[in-house]
């Protein structure tokens with residue numbers, strides 16, 4: 101197969117890429133199978149923080165609906181958090197979870213395990229471990245911290261879960277960084293101070309669009325860690341230049357659950373399809389360079405995860421996100437969540453096509469049931 105158009109290879113050049121499941125060669129001319137004259141062909145976006153749900157939480161979202169929504173948003177790889185039902189932190193459940201993705205995922209994928217005392221999990225093809233605030237006081241944390249695998253930290257202290265929401269203060273986020281070590285990625289940071297401290301400790305960081313853009317108003321904007329005040333949010337805009345990645349923390353709930361009184365309604369925003377058009381809109385507006393944009397949504401995340409993705413390069417997985425710079429207003433399309441606080445947000449970048457494992461997963465209209473792969477399984481598959 102050949103794809104032709106304006107390619108991002110560190111800079112934008114007219115050219116062609118030959119691929120099957122992997123990228124085989126890059127040339128000037130070809131007879132293309134896929135031709136996008138009015139768009140730009142970018143490395144496939146990655147979202148390393150997604151709550152796909154599925155299993156007993158399939159009433160909120162399934163692997164098929166979440167990954168269809170991801171493909172619609174230009175995302176070619178999702179990495180899934182373990183707090184589904186049942187919780188994913190044993191060898192058997194990790195394998196069961198991977199099977200669920202193998203059967204239904206329309207994008208490439210990875211799964212994180214929760215903190216566990218099951219030593220077999222470390223030999224499983226996982227992306228790493230998710231460390232939640234409550235895990236920071238568990239004895240089995242030690243085993244996870246001494247693993248060479250990636251640890252993704254939700255940066256808050258165990259006490260943050262037990263106090264009133266207004267008391268989930270910033271110092272609890274910052275202090276949690278001192279409780280971990282090793283290959284740590286600090287996710288959904290809400291303050292520039294967290295990012296700078298994490299960097300000084302040798303950790304990587306990400307930020308979500310909702311912590312940059314939204315004000316807490318009702319349950320639709322309820323998330324953990326909480327949205328900060330305007331001053332802190334404005335400072336956090338620097339994260340676009342200092343953090344390593346932008347992720348969605350896609351966390352779908354039913355409309356009914358989100359209508360519960362604020363105190364008891366579940367936290368989480370569905371936004372897996374928002375990140376890529378949002379970040380490329382910042383490029384279009386001249387806020388970010390194209391190089392920085394690609395780093396935030398593709399290249400850096402692939403590096404942090406240790407996968408051969410996120411760049412258009414020979415031998416890398418043939419995942420592409422094709423973007424055109426048209427104005428439109430955001431809404432979800434394939435997710436079970438039909439209302440998000442980003443609805444109607446004006447965007448200037450739109451996904452024309454999403455190519456996963458060398459196949460068209462989304463063509464600007466429909467998603468197709470292509471077979472996503474576990475990029476953390478190092479055994480060769482036919």
Ligand SMILES: [Zn+2]
Nearest residue numbers: 151181349351
């Ligand atoms: Zn999360």
